[in-house]
Amino acid sequence: MSSSVFSVLSKFVAEYRRSTPAKLKVVDAYLLYILLTGALQFFYCVLVGTFPFNSFLSGFISCVGAFVLGVCLRIQINPQNKSEFLSLSPERAFADFLFAHAILHLVVVNFIG
Amino acid sequence: MELICLGHFVLSHNPEVWILGELMLNCSWGGVGGDSIHRIHPALECHSLVVSLSSFLLRFNYRSTHHLTSNGFYEFLNWFDERAWYPLGRIVGGTVYPGLMVTAGLIHYVLNLLHMTVHIRDVCVFLAPIFSGLTAISTFLLTRELWNQGAGLLAACFIAIVPGYISRSVAGSFDNEGIAIFALQFTYYLWVKSVKTGSVFWTIGCCLSYFYMVSAWGGYVFIINLIPLHVFVLLLMQRYSRRVYIAYSTFYIVGLVLSMQIPFVGFQPIRTSEHMAAAGVFALLQAYAFLQYLKDRLTKQEFQTLFFLGVSLAAGVVFLTVIYLTYTGKFSLSLMRYLCPPPRYAKIHIPIIASVSEHQPTTWVSFFFDLHILVCTFPAGLWFCIKNINDERVFVALYAISAVYFAGVMVRLMLTLTPVVCMLSAIAFSSVFEHYLGDDQKKDKEGLGPNIKSIVTMLMLMLLMMFAVHCTWVTSNAYSSPSVVLASYNHDGSRNILDDFREAYYWLRQNTDEHARVMSWWDYGYQIAGMANRTTLVDNNTWNNSHIALVGKAMSSNESAAYQIMQSLDVDYVLIIFGGVIGYSGDDINKFLWMVRIAEGEHPKDIRESDYFTPQGEFRVDKAGSPTLLNCLMYKMSYYRFGEMQLDFRTPPGFDRTRNAEIGNKDIKFKHLEEAFTSEHWLVRIYKVKNEGSSRTSSFLRKARS
Numbered sequence A: 001m002s003s004s005v006f007s008v009l010s011k012f013v014a015e016y017r018r019s020t021p022a023k024l025k026v027v028d029a030y031l032l033y034i035l036l037t038g039a040l041q042f043f044y045c046v047l048v049g050t051f052p053f054n055s056f057l058s059g060f061i062s063c064v065g066a067f068v069l070g071v072c073l074r075i076q077i078n079p080q081n082k083s084e085f086l087s088l089s090p091e092r093a094f095a096d097f098l099f100a101h102a103i104l105h106l107v108v109v110n111f112i113g
Numbered sequence B: 001m002e003l004i005c006l007g008h009f010v011l012s013h014n015p016e017v018w019i020l021g022e023l024m025l026n027c028s029w030g031g032v033g034g035d036s037i038h039r040i041h042p043a044l045e046c047h048s049l050v051v052s053l054s055s056f057l058l059r060f061n062y063r064s065t066h067h068l069t070s071n072g073f074y075e076f077l078n079w080f081d082e083r084a085w086y087p088l089g090r091i092v093g094g095t096v097y098p099g100l101m102v103t104a105g106l107i108h109y110v111l112n113l114l115h116m117t118v119h120i121r122d123v124c125v126f127l128a129p130i131f132s133g134l135t136a137i138s139t140f141l142l143t144r145e146l147w148n149q150g151a152g153l154l155a156a157c158f159i160a161i162v163p164g165y166i167s168r169s170v171a172g173s174f175d176n177e178g179i180a181i182f183a184l185q186f187t188y189y190l191w192v193k194s195v196k197t198g199s200v201f202w203t204i205g206c207c208l209s210y211f212y213m214v215s216a217w218g219g220y221v222f223i224i225n226l227i228p229l230h231v232f233v234l235l236l237m238q239r240y241s242r243r244v245y246i247a248y249s250t251f252y253i254v255g256l257v258l259s260m261q262i263p264f265v266g267f268q269p270i271r272t273s274e275h276m277a278a279a280g281v282f283a284l285l286q287a288y289a290f291l292q293y294l295k296d297r298l299t300k301q302e303f304q305t306l307f308f309l310g311v312s313l314a315a316g317v318v319f320l321t322v323i324y325l326t327y328t329g330k331f332s333l334s335l336m337r338y339l340c341p342p343p344r345y346a347k348i349h350i351p352i353i354a355s356v357s358e359h360q361p362t363t364w365v366s367f368f369f370d371l372h373i374l375v376c377t378f379p380a381g382l383w384f385c386i387k388n389i390n391d392e393r394v395f396v397a398l399y400a401i402s403a404v405y406f407a408g409v410m411v412r413l414m415l416t417l418t419p420v421v422c423m424l425s426a427i428a429f430s431s432v433f434e435h436y437l438g439d440d441q442k443k444d445k446e447g448l449g450p451n452i453k454s455i456v457t458m459l460m461l462m463l464l465m466m467f468a469v470h471c472t473w474v475t476s477n478a479y480s481s482p483s484v485v486l487a488s489y490n491h492d493g494s495r496n497i498l499d500d501f502r503e504a505y506y507w508l509r510q511n512t513d514e515h516a517r518v519m520s521w522w523d524y525g526y527q528i529a530g531m532a533n534r535t536t537l538v539d540n541n542t543w544n545n546s547h548i549a550l551v552g553k554a555m556s557s558n559e560s561a562a563y564q565i566m567q568s569l570d571v572d573y574v575l576i577i578f579g580g581v582i583g584y585s586g587d588d589i590n591k592f593l594w595m596v597r598i599a600e601g602e603h604p605k606d607i608r609e610s611d612y613f614t615p616q617g618e619f620r621v622d623k624a625g626s627p628t629l630l631n632c633l634m635y636k637m638s639y640y641r642f643g644e645m646q647l648d649f650r651t652p653p654g655f656d657r658t659r660n661a662e663i664g665n666k667d668i669k670f671k672h673l674e675e676a677f678t679s680e681h682w683l684v685r686i687y688k689v690k691n692e693g694s695s696r697t698s699s700f701l702r703k704a705r706s
Helices: A002-019 A022-048 A053-077 A090-112 B002-012 B018-039 B041-045 B056-071 B073-077 B099-113 B120-146 B149-161 B176-197 B200-216 B220-236 B242-259 B273-297 B300-327 B343-349 B351-355 B364-371 B374-387 B391-409 B411-437 B450-477 B500-511 B522-532 B545-556 B559-568 B588-602 B627-631 B633-639 B696-705
Strands: B486-489 B495-498 B517-519 B573-577 B673-678 B684-689
Touching: A002 B273, A002 B300, A022 A053, A053 A090, A053 B200, A053 B242, A090 B200, A090 B242, B018 B120, B056 B073, B056 B099, B056 B120, B056 B522, B073 B099, B099 B120, B099 B176, B099 B200, B120 B149, B120 B176, B120 B391, B120 B411, B149 B411, B149 B450, B176 B200, B176 B220, B176 B242, B176 B391, B176 B411, B200 B220, B200 B242, B220 B242, B220 B273, B220 B391, B242 B273, B273 B300, B364 B374, B364 B411, B374 B391, B374 B411, B391 B411, B411 B450, B500 B522, B500 B573, B500 B673, B500 B684, B522 B573, B545 B559, B545 B588, B545 B633, B559 B633, B559 B684, B573 B633, B588 B633, B627 B633, B633 B684
Parallel strands: B517 B573
Antiparallel strands: B486 B495, B573 B684, B673 B684
């Protein structure tokens, strides 16, 4: 069972390397970085404690939010999904991404306390 | 108004697009103008001073807004009010939804900046009609997204005049619902738009509108449960698409962090069970989207291997997390006030909630009174939506079903039903008109004869006209009289104004010490604080049940026991409402059983509800009444000196018009109280507490204050 899982995973990684365009790989690397940062924050909170809670929440939500927005950007600029997003050019997607990040970080900075 | 809309509707089906722009302008003006006119009715009928901020709760909202405009925003957020809930005080900044006050304050600030000097009171009085105009516009936008432009116009017209919404947004009704319904409709419009386009821009707009809604009203919980429900049902219906993923994920996260900015909401969105559905659907959606992504890239077998592993891992993690959180007590199953506990449960366990008249189950009469024909046409609209289903119409169907359930539980929630009823009825009417008015290319065998078409059209128009007449009548009669001033009609038809409430409050304001403390039932707390400007013990915020139970116990006990309680609470005056002289049925004797029930909840050994009934189980105030009732403080205060009063030569002295009985205990004497004031029609009675040998603490407090 584990060998088949391993083989599936390695096949998946190889196919991913081959068929994903470079733009999306950059976004994926960014997403991986955000994921690691979020996990790090969470483990720090588990180890050290939740005081001050609002600061932990704002940092953690900022990570989750950045991750979600990155995923949305990736979906919208993926040329395979073009049929679903006819009115959304990649430039518009990126502009939306920036706008959303501006709002998100404004709120996070207010919440950090 | 309907004819105008009909005309616009017919035109809108022509291919000429240039008319559409004019239509929108007209409709928005019509929407704003139409409903504003209806809502200024009370201001026109009565003097503006009287109509301003009539009802109990609104006084507090006005007082807070006044505090905001005089002292600034940060002072308002940090305001600790020590004149309410004596001796506890109240942290206003942390226990109020600031949206209403901030909106009024902002409008006041901007107008004064432009050198249009408007008093804050006028801004407060006219805020609700302005926002109802905006509600009409957002209803138009939402219905246009759901169906078509014609339906949008009809929906806007309906919500402009429907009594269910007018009741909470007349001029003078300065309450959260006035702006909350606008925020609700606008949030839903932006949500539908973001699901349709899948653009992050619209979703962020939706989040900002949701933030405004959270700041405005506790009913935001409805949004944060309806939207996840919508997403969940879409998943179940296999209508998952990437647009839904983008819309919901962004909405949840940004909305979450925005909603926690309001001090009153605080950390509730990640702690209480009311918000857990949203989090659950978020996690589910992430998992689902990831699995979809994998499925696209792997073969079926490979996918299955990974799928089983992934699902078991996820289930294990979730299971362990829930166990851990429940064990350490971080996960609280709150009372779920917003999910409306069934009435019988509430009556026994939470008497405070059950005692409010607005929390009673809704009768059919209220449905018809507030919605008229719309309540009949709204199922037809729902059926049309379900028949031609797409992502947005799933949303409105869920909205309709949940709103109907909640409106059936509590009268107060008729308000959340009203917008969706307007929208769906508009859809129904629009479909009917579309079918029967379009006379282009209907030459085939199925075509209806022109007679049938005109008959049906005329019938529909008649229905709409009757609706408009009903709405106007309801607004002028039922929702236009300010509740502070009572109006009654004499035999010859002339109107008799009873101004007892204001008379009593101004007496209090002018004849008592500035730091005097007034004990009354919680209904009148805000009014006493606002109009008489005195410290109160309990008010409409009802956040502290034990404090209210203490007041209830004082009212239900005999005079000596009550005096001890009043001494410990430093009470100077007691205020009650008595309707026996004029037959007013909202007085304190009629509310008395709720006082007993609430007191019994906290002090079951001292107060028993059965003591106040006769052995046969009746609640009587005459000679046959129970002795506990005839000697309790509330009874004595209501009927003091009433035994000598003969209202009519046909009835004996001491005849209570509200209960239609001659009172049992006519010879009332007080040991610790004395009568201070009784208003003209005996509606409001104020008693002074004699403090022989005042305790050290109260005199110390008085010294500290001066």
